[in-house]
Amino acid sequence: MSSTFDQVATIIAETCDIPRDTITPDSHAIDDLGIDSLDFLDIAFAIDKAFGIKLPLEKWTQEVNDGKATTEQYFVLKNLSARIDELVAAKGAGA
């Protein structure tokens, strides 16, 4: 799996004290790993710092609340990793 996923999984394991080997690309951060919104702020902070980006949590939450997206699109870890890669690429393109 991508190094992005590995980094994200390590961040989640360390931030939420979840055994690393239980975190897979198909894990849903909320439904499978039991991470709540407050804990996810710590994860977002660590991801923002590690990748030099700003996870658009508010936009994602709004999209989910409006029925325009599912939580799986953003919070299944392989999808989250893909979103991170997109944000990193967009940042690089804009630099």
Added chain:
Amino acid sequence: MQLEYFILIDRILDLNIGEKTIQVEAQVPQHNTIFEGHFPGYPIMPGVLLIESMAQTSGWLLLALMKFERMPFLAAVKEAKMRGFVSPGEVLTIDANVLHEGSGYAMTEAKVRVGGKLKCNATITFSHIPFPNPDLRGHMEAMAKRVGFPQQAIAHD
């Protein structure tokens, strides 16, 4: 400091938008019923109120950075350390800086000093949302004037 109204900050001494720092001052009241219980014969400022003073200091900083468009709410306190007693009547100097600005949340670091001596510090997380109603925003702007908030830092509709 008006503990009855949960107003912990007396005045803003310095607000640096560019550096994302703030310094405020607050005097612990000489007399308050809180000290009758905390503790009888040995009054000291409760640690939770010192934490709240750091949260309110950070809150003013975040309000400034968000141009009074959004309201920060306390979400988490980490590494809060009470390093020394604070007594009635003492003047607190509280500094805060932004550690990170995320999407819908922010983290700050804050320190309380008395006479230059560090009394407590913490890392604080806030979630923030658009002001839920005009009344709250109006109240915060009125409070801002009262504590000497630089008026140019308050955006107007």
